[in-house]
Amino acid sequence: MSRSLHRQLFWPLLLGVLxxxxxxxxxxxxxxxxxxxxQFDASLAEQGRSLGxxxxxxxxxxxxMDVDDDPLSQxxxxxxxxxxxxxxxxxxxxxxxxSLASDHLPRQMAAPQRPLFRDxxxxxxxxxxxxxxSVAPRWDEDDSHGNAAASATARAAEVSAVQLALARDxxxxxxxxxxxxxxxxxxxVLMSLIVPLIVSIVVRRGLRPLNALASHAxxxxxxxxxxxxxxxxxPAELTPICAKLNELLHRLDEAFQRERRFTADAAHELRTxxxxxxxxxxxxxxxxxxxxxxxAYFQDALNIAxxxxxxxxxxxxxxxxQAKQQQVARESCxxxxxxxxxxxxxxxxxxxxxxxxxxxLPETAEVISDRGLLSAVLRNVMSNAVDHSPAGGEVVCRxxxxxxxxxxxxxxxxxxxxxADLAHLGEPFWRHSAARGxxxxxxxxLALVRRYCDILGIILxxxxxxxxxxxxxxxxxxxxx
Amino acid sequence: xxxxxxxxxxxxQRSVAAGLRDAGYAVDIAGNGTQxxxxxxxxxxxxxxxxxxxxxxxxxxxxxxxxxxxxxxxVLVLTAKDTVEDRVRGLRSGxxxxxxxxxxFDELLARIQALVRRRHGEKNPRMTLGALEINVAxxxxxxxGDPVNLTSREYALLEYLxxxxxxxxxxxxxxxxxxxxxxxxxxxxxxxxxxxLRRKLEHAGEPSIIKTRRGMGYILDCET
Numbered sequence: 001m002s003r004s005l006h007r008q009l010f011w012p013l014l015l016g017v018l019x020x021x022x023x024x025x026x027x028x029x030x031x032x033x034x035x036x037x038x039q040f041d042a043s044l045a046e047q048g049r050s051l052g053x054x055x056x057x058x059x060x061x062x063x064x065m066d067v068d069d070d071p072l073s074q075x076x077x078x079x080x081x082x083x084x085x086x087x088x089x090x091x092x093x094x095x096x097x098x099s100l101a102s103d104h105l106p107r108q109m110a111a112p113q114r115p116l117f118r119d120x121x122x123x124x125x126x127x128x129x130x131x132x133x134s135v136a137p138r139w140d141e142d143d144s145h146g147n148a149a150a151s152a153t154a155r156a157a158e159v160s161a162v163q164l165a166l167a168r169d170x171x172x173x174x175x176x177x178x179x180x181x182x183x184x185x186x187x188x189v190l191m192s193l194i195v196p197l198i199v200s201i202v203v204r205r206g207l208r209p210l211n212a213l214a215s216h217a218x219x220x221x222x223x224x225x226x227x228x229x230x231x232x233x234x235p236a237e238l239t240p241i242c243a244k245l246n247e248l249l250h251r252l253d254e255a256f257q258r259e260r261r262f263t264a265d266a267a268h269e270l271r272t273x274x275x276x277x278x279x280x281x282x283x284x285x286x287x288x289x290x291x292x293x294x295x296a297y298f299q300d301a302l303n304i305a306x307x308x309x310x311x312x313x314x315x316x317x318x319x320x321x322q323a324k325q326q327q328v329a330r331e332s333c334x335x336x337x338x339x340x341x342x343x344x345x346x347x348x349x350x351x352x353x354x355x356x357x358x359x360x361l362p363e364t365a366e367v368i369s370d371r372g373l374l375s376a377v378l379r380n381v382m383s384n385a386v387d388h389s390p391a392g393g394e395v396v397c398r399x400x401x402x403x404x405x406x407x408x409x410x411x412x413x414x415x416x417x418x419x420a421d422l423a424h425l426g427e428p429f430w431r432h433s434a435a436r437g438x439x440x441x442x443x444x445x446l447a448l449v450r451r452y453c454d455i456l457g458i459i460l461x462x463x464x465x466x467x468x469x470x471x472x473x474x475x476x477x478x479x480x481x
Numbered sequence: 482x483x484x485x486x487x488x489x490x491x492x493x494q495r496s497v498a499a500g501l502r503d504a505g506y507a508v509d510i511a512g513n514g515t516q517x518x519x520x521x522x523x524x525x526x527x528x529x530x531x532x533x534x535x536x537x538x539x540x541x542x543x544x545x546x547x548x549x550x551x552x553x554x555x556v557l558v559l560t561a562k563d564t565v566e567d568r569v570r571g572l573r574s575g576x577x578x579x580x581x582x583x584x585x586f587d588e589l590l591a592r593i594q595a596l597v598r599r600r601h602g603e604k605n606p607r608m609t610l611g612a613l614e615i616n617v618a619x620x621x622x623x624x625x626g627d628p629v630n631l632t633s634r635e636y637a638l639l640e641y642l643x644x645x646x647x648x649x650x651x652x653x654x655x656x657x658x659x660x661x662x663x664x665x666x667x668x669x670x671x672x673x674x675x676x677x678l679r680r681k682l683e684h685a686g687e688p689s690i691i692k693t694r695r696g697m698g699y700i701l702d703c704e705t
Contacts (some may be wrong), residue, residue: 271561275582
């Protein structure tokens with residue numbers, strides 16, 4: 001089963017979006033939790049410092065907890081009670097909250113300025129958080145005016161700090177974090193339901209032009225090569241593809257039309273001689289002709305056979321040329337001699353048509369080419385010049401060297417071709433007149449010439465220097481390739 | 482019956498014309514559209530056999546010009562163009578029939594005969610005129626139950642008179658429909674052919690079925 005683009009885009013996009021969403025949720029939760037704990041711990045530390053400020057050093061160097069009842073009201077036993085416990089350096093308890101009753105808070109040694117925070121289970125069973133900090137007792141200044149000795153003792157006492165543990169329940173904090181976690185989990189569940197839908201819609205919408213292109217392409221067959229891909233409102237990525245496909249379709253369409261035209265023309269071209277032959281034979285059988293009439297019938301039958309043979313040979317030549325199966329044997333040829341020999345065969349038909357021949361050839365013109373193919377090219381273009389000139393017209397032939405190449409230029413009088421016709425010259429079966437009565441020319445000669453010129457590397461040019469003059473020029477290189 | 486063949490292939494001209502002449506038709510030939518149109522406008526042909534891809538003027542243009550001019554000749558298009566579109570275009574341009582090359586000569590002949598019958602309002606290829614029976618398809622003539630041996634020209638004359646039975650047919654009309662351009666009918670050639678036909682179709686004690694209307698022409702009358 002082939003992998004669809006939809007599938008290739010859908011799953012990575014879905015997993016990517018869900019993964020990123022969940023990672024963002026997790027980071028959000030951890031960030032908020034960290035912030036909440038920081039705030040909670042800061043509040044705990046503030047309260048610890050506040051409580052620690054009640055620890056004082058007396059004149060006698062004794063450490064005492066000097067506090068009124070009111071500021072410590074939250075440490076009284078009760079539902080939302082808080083807890084503290086203060087230990088002297090020797091481990092004995094200096095003070096403890098009434099809420100502790102017979103329980104104790106965990107005792108640890110915290111370095112000065114570096115309080116420790118611990119999650120603890122409070123004596124009433126609630127989860128709580130505790131701060132353990134080192135507190136230096138403060139000298140009671142009210143009792144030390146002018147007493148330098150006491151001041152020294154107090155400084156010594158500051159060195160022996162007490163350990164203070166303060167604990168408070170963290171239920172509100174945990175509830176807030178739980179609410180946040182629930183909200184994030186619900187968001188994740190919703191995302192896992194909605195995101196596939198959104199991703200699917202987005203992918204489908206994004207692939208819609210591609211799907212339309214694929215459907216259009218799948219519907220194209222030999223009968224609908226005239227259709228073209230719409231290039232308006234296309235995504236930029238598809239525009240060059242459609243443009244190239246349209247170009248390809250155009251070329252295919254042209255090739256198919258050429259093929260169809262060629263087949264139809266070939267069939268049409270064969271119908272007339274076959275009709276002639278059949279009619280000839282049937283009428284001869286019906287009428288039992290006299291010997292002279294019968295001989296004329298046979299002569300006609302022979303002419304038809306020769307015409308069809310010529311047609312078939314040309315068609316085979318074209319087919320070989322198209323399939324690049326034409327054998328080419330390059331050798332040294334005298335182009336002037338070949339042109340001259342061809343003219344000799346055309347002098348009689350030229351005289352019959354009262355044509356003036358103006359031929360100027362060099363003594364020799366050596367080229368490297370295939371003698372047979374080159375002769376066929378010359379025979380075709382030169383007989384065309386003779387046959388298509390109006391009676392009493394003129395044919396001019398020049399063979400001249402330009403740089404390293406020989407150019408054969410043929411000019412003949414013209415009374416029918418227009419500049420619009422030049423584009424059709426060389427199309428198989430194209431003739432200026434649609435009538436098929438011209439049995440000497442099937443409209444294949446120039447098509448064959450073009451093919452052979454391609455094979456031999458001959459440059460072929462046709463033009464109308466004036467409306468009454470047709471010119472064809474063949475440039476044959478003398479390279480030894 | 483006189484047929485105009487407008488065809489640019491000389492070989493086809495020769496064989497088709499020979500076959501049609503052998504079948505008793507007078508055949509004129511035109512090798513291009515312009516000449517064909519001129520011929521068709523100059524004579525009242527029973528059938529015109531028309532190629533389409535003609536030099537000078539396309540066959541369909543010849544056909545349109547003919548129909549626009551009110552020509553009533555039946556036209557059979559004989560062409561190598563074989564698509565449905567070509568046939569529809571030909572028939573819509575005023576052709577009465579369409580035959581594609583290559584063709585069987587017998588089929589061409591049968592179609593021309595059918596067009597001739599239509600021209601003269603006949604549907605049945607066998608005409609029975611009293612004791613005279615003419616089978617147009619087989620060109621057989623029976624007179625009082627006996628087959629009659631006629632030359633091509635005599636048969637063509639009888640078929641033409643039979644097609645226009647009850648009407649006076651002038652010598653000029655007979656010449657126009659029985660003789661083609663190649664023939665050079667002398668002034669008495671029609672009279673001679675009528676005489677020969679009368680000889681072959683006489684029956685003891687009965688007046689001739691071909692009657693002369695002095696100064697007007699001839700009439701085939703089988704009622705008497």
